[in-house]
Amino acid sequence: MTLQVDSLWLPYAQMKTVPSPYRVVRAEGVKLYLDDGTQLIDGISSWWCVIHGYNHPVLNKAVQEQLVKFAHVMLGGLVNDSAIELANTLVRITPSGLNHVFFGDSGSVGVEIALKMAIQFWRNKGFLQKSRFVALRRGYHGDTTGAMSVSDDDEGMHRLFKGVILSQYFVDAPGGDNIESSECQASLNQLDSLLQSNNSEIAALILEPVFQGAGGFRFYPPEYLFQARKLCDKYEVLLIFDEVATGFGRTGTLFAADHASVTPDIMVLSKALTGGYFGLSATIATNQIYESFLGDDPELAFMHGPTFMGNAVACAAALASIKLIETENYLSKIKVIEQILRQEIQGLEGTSLCDARVLGAIGVLEFECPSNLMGLKEFALNRGVWLRPYGKWLYTMPPYVIDENDLRQITSVMKEWVSYQNKRI
Ligand SMILES: Cc1ncc(COP(=O)(O)O)c(C=O)c1O
Known part of the structure; x- marks a missing residue:
């Protein structure tokens, strides 16, 4: 059946020429069922998030149990048990030292929260100039303007916006088989001199650890993370890991950070967090970050609060998803x-x-x-x-x-x- 999609604006598509999309009427396990009877094995997990397959009975049950209680309550002044339990669980399973979870509703928003948190961390400590970021070439961090600004502005999909949105620093992407590779060394040397000259205005380095996704589907040696951590510490710049794509096992360890046993100052999770059931992100910070927001001055507080943060149904799905990952090895x-x-x-x-x-x-x-x-x-x-x-x-x-x-x-x-x-x- 040809679909009329004029009223539905599709993602990343020239609507004048985009071929008609395929209509899914049922999905079960790894299979998608189209309206014409075609069965398809999903090779990309609906943009990498449906890690347990579709219509999973355990996730369905968790969602239904939460739904009969309530779907959502605001997180301002109210709280729900699923959000509390999920925050505790994320602190338990993410690299040691990440202790405070701020929920958002998508990967891009999770990244925005991380960027804002990093800038305000420095402001709260009196460093008002530290408001820019360093990112890797070939990186992709999302489609909102802050996330776009730290995505590759030459080759990335948002290059059209170069000069219009915030301008950030970039270093070449690492690559090769080991840390001695010319790509890794060039990247680290660039990072070293960039931070040495500009650390007074740089809040953080943001990167996708080990696997760069939409910017080039590239892998790089985990030791790079360790060296990047050392440089960030040396020049007093925060380190943010965007694990929106890599989180929850995609690179072979639960988090890509685990390949190098490196703890970032802030980590962002989304996509597979709910097993692909709902949009949810978690931006997780260390005590050092969190404590900089504490004090008697109201201006120190983090002024952020997406309406749907900590959505109870999404958190219930995430808890069931993590339980499956752990219990079914x-x-x-x-x-x-x-x-x-x-x-x-x-x-x-x-x-x-x-x-x-x-x-x-x-x-x-x-x-x-x-x-x-x-x-x-x-x-x-x-x-x-x-x-x-x-x-x-x-x-x-x-x-x-x-x-x-x-x-x-x-x-x-x-x-x-x-x-x-x-x-x-
Ligand atoms: C590494 C990374 N960060 C952020 C995002 C943005 O996530 P979302 O599409 O949920 O906004 C993506 C999406 O592909 C991603 O791969």
């Missing part, structure tokens, strides 16, 4: 996914294919240019798989509950596309 499921992805696509070669890489439950094929992926979505659809390439990257980030056959179905479509490219030349 998801990290071992992710290990199996990683092994299969490595067997199937790591190091794959082909025409126009520049790189094939894997980390945790992430498999990426990088092509020369976006035109190498034209028609891929329909190609995959005809083979029962939902994939949505971005730019020149064809990637899979499947739900962690995927079984071996379904995962191999996804990778076989990716490999078939590479063979198809070989034949097209």
Whole structure:
């Protein structure tokens, strides 16, 4: 059925030419069911958040139990048990030292909260100039203006806004296999000299640890985080980890920070936080950050409070999601996914294919240019798989509950596309 979507403005789309979207009428496990009877294995977990698959009985039950009590109460002056329990749980499972949880409603808002918190931390301590940020090239942190400002302003999707929104500092993205790589060393050297010259006006370094998502689907050595932490400490600049995409197992450890045992000053979580059921973010700060907001002067307080922060249903879903991750040993499921992805696509070669890489439950094929992926979505659809390439990257980030056959179905479509490219030349 062709859909009339004029009244529905779709994301990241030229509405004049966008192909009609596919209509999902049911979703169960890793499968999406379309109105024409097509069944699709979801290879990207609805933008990386539906980690337990769709319509999960445990999450459904948790949501229903909360719903019969109430869906939402404001967090100003009132509180709900799910929000309290979730805050305690997040403090328990995130890197040690992160002790205070501020809820928001999406990844972008979680990032905005982190940026605002970092600026006010310094203001509360009397450093009024420290209000700018350093970020990594190829980084992506969201679509709101503060988050856009720390996303790559040359190659990123928001480059149109360069010079219009806040201007921040950037250093080259790290890369390579280890910390000695030229990319890591160049990035650290740039960071060192940038912080040395400008630390009086820099509030924080913000980065996506280990895996840069929408800015290039790139991995970099975890030791970089350790070195970045040292430089931030040396030059008195805060460190913010945006774990919106990496949080909850995606890179093979519960949080990407765990690869390097580094604690940031502020960490942002969202996406998989509720198992993909609701929008919710958590911006989590250390005691040092939190305590700078305490005092007798009302001006010291953090003046922030999204209407839906701590939404009880979203928090109940998040609690059930984390319980599943812990009780069903998801990290071992992710290990199996990683092994299969490595067997199937790591190091794959082909025409126009520049790189094939894997980390945790992430498999990426990088092509020369976006035109190498034209028609891929329909190609995959005809083979029962939902994939949505971005730019020149064809990637899979499947739900962690995927079984071996379904995962191999996804990778076989990716490999078939590479063979198809070989034949097209
Ligand atoms: C690392 C990172 N930060 C922030 C965001 C923004 O999250 P949201 O789309 O929930 O606003 C994303 C979304 O892809 C992301 O990957």
